Amino acid sequence: MSQQLINLSPDLHRLFEDGYEISIEHGHLIVRHIPYVTSRREIALGTLVSTLAMSGDRTNPPDTHVMMFGGEFPCDSNGAALEKIRHSSTRQIIGGDLIVDHSFSSKPLAGYKDYYEKVVTYASLLSNHAAVIDATVTARTKRVVEAADESSFVYIDNASGRAGISAASQKLRQASVAIVGLGGTGSYVLDQLAKTPIEAIHIYDGDIFQQHNAFRAPGAASIAELRSRPLKVDYLAAIYGNMHKGIVKHPCYIDAGNVDELASYSMAFLCVDANEDKPVIIDLLEKANVPFIDVGIGLELVDGKLVGSVRTTTSTPAMRHHIKARSRIPLHHIDGNDLYARNIQVADLNALNACLAVIRWKKLCGYYADAEQEHFSLFTIDSNHLLNEDFAA
Structure with missing residues (x-):
């Protein structure tokens, strides 16, 4: 299901072709292996998580500019927190072992036209600072992490993800x-x-x-x-x-x-x-x-x-x-x-x-x-x- 959705949506397929580690899990778009800088000026790897707006098996333009993140709060190359993009810092279980710790807000005037633009923007905001410390780091690993398809649905339940209750829904x-x-x-x-x-x-x-x-x-x-x-x-x-x-x-x-x-x-x-x-x-x-x-x-x-x-x-x-x-x-x-x-x-x-x-x-x-x-x-x-x-x- 994850790969099928990626193939059918041009913006997701473009992320895949560019080498981002993307998958669809618990009704969310997941992008792993995002380099960022910690407060100790060390390079770590985090995970970007976005809700998905869908029509059947294809994406719509993103319904929110906010991006969630699993990892420490990211910093610039000097170790100063990127407060300009801080939206909230609340630990949240998305589903299974997928957990986010923060959310970011960086909104272009016209909003994001698709998920390619949204992911690349946030990945660059974080990884560019890591590249100052180590020029070899990249979010474009060319490796795809395909999540096991455990969904009971023919098409994904993106409503639970948009409402932030995917973990609660798993109780059912x-x-x-x-x-x-x-x-x-x-x-x-x-x-x-x-x-x-x-x-x-x-x-x-x-x-x-x-x-x-x-x-x-x-x-x-x-x-x-x-x-x-x-x-x-x-x-x-x-x-x-x-x-x-x-x-x-x-x-x-x-x-x-x-x-x-x-x-x-x-x-x-x-x-x-x-x-x-x-x-x-x-x-x-x-x-x-x-x-x-x-x-x-x-x-x-x-x-x-x-x-x-x-x-x-x-x-x-x-x-x-x-x-x-x-x-x-x-x-x-x-x-x-x-x-x-x-x-x-x-x-x-x-x-x-x-x-x-x-x-x-x-x-x-x-x-x-x-x-x-x-x-x-x-x-x-x-x-x-x-x-x-x-x-x-």
Whole structure:
């Protein structure tokens, strides 16, 4: 991925051809082996790091003139700090073992037209002072450091880099997550998870994607797609495979015959209605110490208006007892006047249920702060009230 992006963008390819050690890592442009002078008048090697503005697999003009740097604060040939370009000095983890210590600000009147101009400007600002001490030093080593392509995405997540949260985003890089059921809520869970760096997202559903599903799922199915009657896993994997490389299809339902497959996952989202297989699924996940989040929507028609609730139930190895002790998950189908079970079109509630579940998962991962550590929440539609209960000790 790194080399492909370099080859497709003229400014990055020009840096490569000029001999700069460039790579794309954690949604940033990395330029290693930049000679600079320390306060002791010694020559050291640092790393320039820039956010990337992209359109697909090609660069746009830089969205900021600021450049980050890993190393000591650079000095001139006499050992005096280059205060004129100092922007800030704050240690920041970009991702993995990539760390920056400072950022610089040197802005031309018209800004930088491309990344070639930006990198060469900052590399020269630092290495020219080093060349006064040793004329043989250069940032143009003709050596390319190609980072291992560990991205889960078809194209890079440059938004996290621009926001400065690449390291935080890596907390979401779990090995594998399962979504059991791709109905209204399950399809929206997939929509959200496909935008995270999970290595593999396993989707389970044996149903055909039908016309009523189109009104509950994200996006807009064409009439030709509906006429072809694709399986849900095929239809949704084709869409989200455009963005995420790790969508794994399982065109089947989970039951006693294959429930053991869930034991290997890092996390499971249960997006299926109460049925005879649900107790089997929950028992397996608990025995295998797999955390899971179960979702549900209940609706009724009262005086011509819909009332009901949106439920999110979390179960982790540290807290399981509330599931059965407080009946937090319906385990058996009950015949009744539940409008939701009759495919009423409430995509907004499906999206809300999915977002609440994914937010809860992100809290478990440490991405979002988690003040209450609730393992059960209920959003009541008519009162717009969110109730949190079952708090972890």
